[in-house]
Amino acid sequence: MSDLKITGLTKSFDKLEVIPPLDLYVPDGSFTVLVGPSGCGKSTLLRMIAGLEVPSSGRLELSGKDITQAEPADREIAMVFQSYALYPHMSVERNIEFGLKLARVDIEERKRRISEAARMLQLEQLLERKPAALSGGQRQRVAIGRAIVRDPKVFLFDEPLSNLDAALRAKMRVELAELHARLGTTMIYVTHDQTEAMTLADQIVIMNKGKIEQMGSPIEAYDRPATRFVAEFLGAPRMNVSEQEKAKSSGAFALGLRPEDIGIVQNQTQNSWQGRVRLVERLGAETIIYTDTDGFGDLVVRAKSDVQVSPNDVVHILPDLSKAHRFGEDGNRIDP
Amino acid sequence: MKNASPVRGFISSFVNGPWPWLIPALGVLLLFRGYPLGNQFWLAMTDMKIASGDASFVGFENFSFLFSDPNYLTALGFTILFTSFSVFGSFVLGFGLALMLNRQMTGRVIYRMGILTTWAISSLIVGYIWRLMLNESSAGVLNGLLEPFGIGPVPWLSDPNMAQVSVIVADIWRSTGFTMIFMLGGLQTLPNEVLEAAKMDGAKGWQTLLYIVMPLLKPLIAVALIFSTIATFNVYELVLALSSGGPGNATSTVGFEMYRTAFGDSMNAGLGLIGRGAAMGVSMFLVTLMFALIYIRAGVFARDLD
Numbered sequence: 001m002s003d004l005k006i007t008g009l010t011k012s013f014d015k016l017e018v019i020p021p022l023d024l025y026v027p028d029g030s031f032t033v034l035v036g037p038s039g040c041g042k043s044t045l046l047r048m049i050a051g052l053e054v055p056s057s058g059r060l061e062l063s064g065k066d067i068t069q070a071e072p073a074d075r076e077i078a079m080v081f082q083s084y085a086l087y088p089h090m091s092v093e094r095n096i097e098f099g100l101k102l103a104r105v106d107i108e109e110r111k112r113r114i115s116e117a118a119r120m121l122q123l124e125q126l127l128e129r130k131p132a133a134l135s136g137g138q139r140q141r142v143a144i145g146r147a148i149v150r151d152p153k154v155f156l157f158d159e160p161l162s163n164l165d166a167a168l169r170a171k172m173r174v175e176l177a178e179l180h181a182r183l184g185t186t187m188i189y190v191t192h193d194q195t196e197a198m199t200l201a202d203q204i205v206i207m208n209k210g211k212i213e214q215m216g217s218p219i220e221a222y223d224r225p226a227t228r229f230v231a232e233f234l235g236a237p238r239m240n241v242s243e244q245e246k247a248k249s250s251g252a253f254a255l256g257l258r259p260e261d262i263g264i265v266q267n268q269t270q271n272s273w274q275g276r277v278r279l280v281e282r283l284g285a286e287t288i289i290y291t292d293t294d295g296f297g298d299l300v301v302r303a304k305s306d307v308q309v310s311p312n313d314v315v316h317i318l319p320d321l322s323k324a325h326r327f328g329e330d331g332n333r334i335d336p
Numbered sequence: 337m338k339n340a341s342p343v344r345g346f347i348s349s350f351v352n353g354p355w356p357w358l359i360p361a362l363g364v365l366l367l368f369r370g371y372p373l374g375n376q377f378w379l380a381m382t383d384m385k386i387a388s389g390d391a392s393f394v395g396f397e398n399f400s401f402l403f404s405d406p407n408y409l410t411a412l413g414f415t416i417l418f419t420s421f422s423v424f425g426s427f428v429l430g431f432g433l434a435l436m437l438n439r440q441m442t443g444r445v446i447y448r449m450g451i452l453t454t455w456a457i458s459s460l461i462v463g464y465i466w467r468l469m470l471n472e473s474s475a476g477v478l479n480g481l482l483e484p485f486g487i488g489p490v491p492w493l494s495d496p497n498m499a500q501v502s503v504i505v506a507d508i509w510r511s512t513g514f515t516m517i518f519m520l521g522g523l524q525t526l527p528n529e530v531l532e533a534a535k536m537d538g539a540k541g542w543q544t545l546l547y548i549v550m551p552l553l554k555p556l557i558a559v560a561l562i563f564s565t566i567a568t569f570n571v572y573e574l575v576l577a578l579s580s581g582g583p584g585n586a587t588s589t590v591g592f593e594m595y596r597t598a599f600g601d602s603m604n605a606g607l608g609l610i611g612r613g614a615a616m617g618v619s620m621f622l623v624t625l626m627f628a629l630i631y632i633r634a635g636v637f638a639r640d641l642d
């Protein structure tokens with residue numbers, strides 16, 4: 001069992017409170033993703049779990065053991081940094097070996113673990129190279145290798161893919177998911193990218209200004225966002241949220257509609273709305289239509305690729321109101 | 337129409353190339369560096385004296401004299417000793433202080449400024465300050481402090497060995513600030529995440545220092561050592577002000593010996609010898625040049641590293 005329990009954890013830098021009291025439970029073997037906009041305190045939270053930042057108050061428990069005051073190296077937690085943080089003067093092999101040497105693991109065992117990790121991460125051909133001679137994706141794998149060989153109870157990742165180009169990021173995302181499936185180790189992963197969060201997480205934790213807005217399965221958060229913030233954060237294109245007349249008439253302060261829950265129809269019906277097309281983006285597989293809709297305002301529609309619209313057309317819009325999201329003035333979800 | 341004359345071609349490529357822009361700087365360099373250097377080499381091959389002023393060419397006679405001049409050889413010996421201890425001492429101290437001041441602490445800026453000040457003061461002034469502190473009567477600061485404990489008076493400057501130690505300590509005091517600022521600059525360029533990764537890997541403070549920080553700063557350490565070697569090897573003002581090379585010539589350095597030989601009391605038969613002093617100067621130049629070349633190599637090495 002390597003579950004992580006966080007209770008009442010806070011962090012202030014001088015007078016600036018970055019994390020108000022926070023509770024979080026990360027079950028054994030979970031892939032938990034902390035997601036939120038830049039500056040919301042994700043790294044700070046992760047660094048407190050790692051032991052690189054001292055909490056102002058609160059408690060951290062790993063496998064039921066209090067680790068709040070433990071040294072980073074004594075926590076059985078490994079971390080992969082955003083910049084990879086490889087030791088520039090050491091070869092890939094030495095990089096991976098460093099922690100094992102410090103832990104006085106004997107040489108046979110070191111060799112065994114290094115070759116196992118190298119095989120798993122396809123680093124076998126690169127062991128003699130210095131980090132400067134590696135590509136971004138390779139450096140990333142070395143950083144992961146360095147974490148794996150210590151056989152930690154928990155892996156921490158702080159935006160590990162943000163320095164990679166889009167194609168490589170997609171590939172590494174798959175590799176990370178496979179790695180988690182193979183190792184089964186608890187992973188806590190920080191990102192500001194909601195696609196990464198949605199695809200990797202079995203538990204997603206959406207943070208805003210140091211507070212947890214919602215946690216649960218990604219689909220649950222997507223389908224039933226607990227707050228307006230979550231609603232607008234998850235999904236691309238993001239959810240349409242309006243405070244205009246249509247919201248009022250639905251009995252909410254704000255009304256949210258996902259772009260895919262809206263259709264464009266030929267003929268006006270009793271339930272259709274009227275809007276004017278501002279811009280059409282044809283992405284091939286689908287078409288994104290930006291409209292200005294009466295009583296709602298800006299409204300983005302995700303339509304089939306062959307939809308017949310052009311800018312300045314006046315169109316009839318049919319929202320699936322059974323899938324609409326309603327929020328109160330406090331930003332919280334209103335359930336029917 | 338194009339003019340195919342090679343001379344015209346050369347002139348136009350010269351005029352349009354980088355050289356015209358370099359002429360002012362090169363001119364200044366030649367005038368203020370090249371000329372004195374050439375002149376010194378020339379003087380080193382003459383028997384010019386400060387008293388007479390006229391000089392005749394003597395070839396390498398001044399240089400061959402140096403090899404049998406006990407004053408020069410003693411000074412050379414002490415200079416090597418002095419340089420080794422001072423460079424090593426100020427490096428260890430300066431790097432240690434840099435490591436301390438690299439951390440978050442109150443009054444950090446004040447410490448930095450204070451320590452750097454020792455380097456900013458003229459060596460001559462440093463020499464006088466230490467001379468006052470080491471004054472051997474109880475008026476001297478150090479002996480005054482030791483007196484109540486029944487220690488002393490310590491012959492800081494009148495005992496040959498003690499005087500050598502005193503000069504070295506004063507020079508360490510003078511040059512530590514430079515090493516500190518230099519290494520502090522280096523420490524602050526180290527990527528924080530790499531140091532944190534080492535921490536996660538279980539490295540203790542000293543292990544991070546030994547296995548991560550020092551190797552990463554190796555090129556910079558080389559440069560700091562060579563800079564301070566050059567500066568220390570050429571020292572003479574400090575010695576002049578602090579001990580005047582004494583007692584006897586126990587604390588005479590090559591720089592000081594050069595100064596004394598070339599410009600010293602012209603009534604004294606052994607002194608006021610510009611030519612011979614210039615030859616000593618040339619010997620210092622050659623040592624400095626050697627270190628400068630090592631420095632340039634170290635610079636190349638630093639680029640290779642990343």
Ligand SMILES: Nc1ncnc2c1ncn2[C@@H]1O[C@H](COP(=O)(O)OP(=O)(O)O)[C@@H](O)[C@H]1O
Nearest residue numbers: 013016018036037038039040041042043044045
């Ligand atoms: N060492 C620090 N000192 C002062 N403020 C900090 C420090 N580290 C982070 N912060 C502040 O804490 C907030 C959260 O930062 P961070 O955890 O890095 O956010 P995220 O990783 O979500 O982008 C930011 O406003 C940041 O400026």
Ligand SMILES: [Mg+2]
Nearest residue numbers: 042043044159
């Ligand atoms: Mg961050």
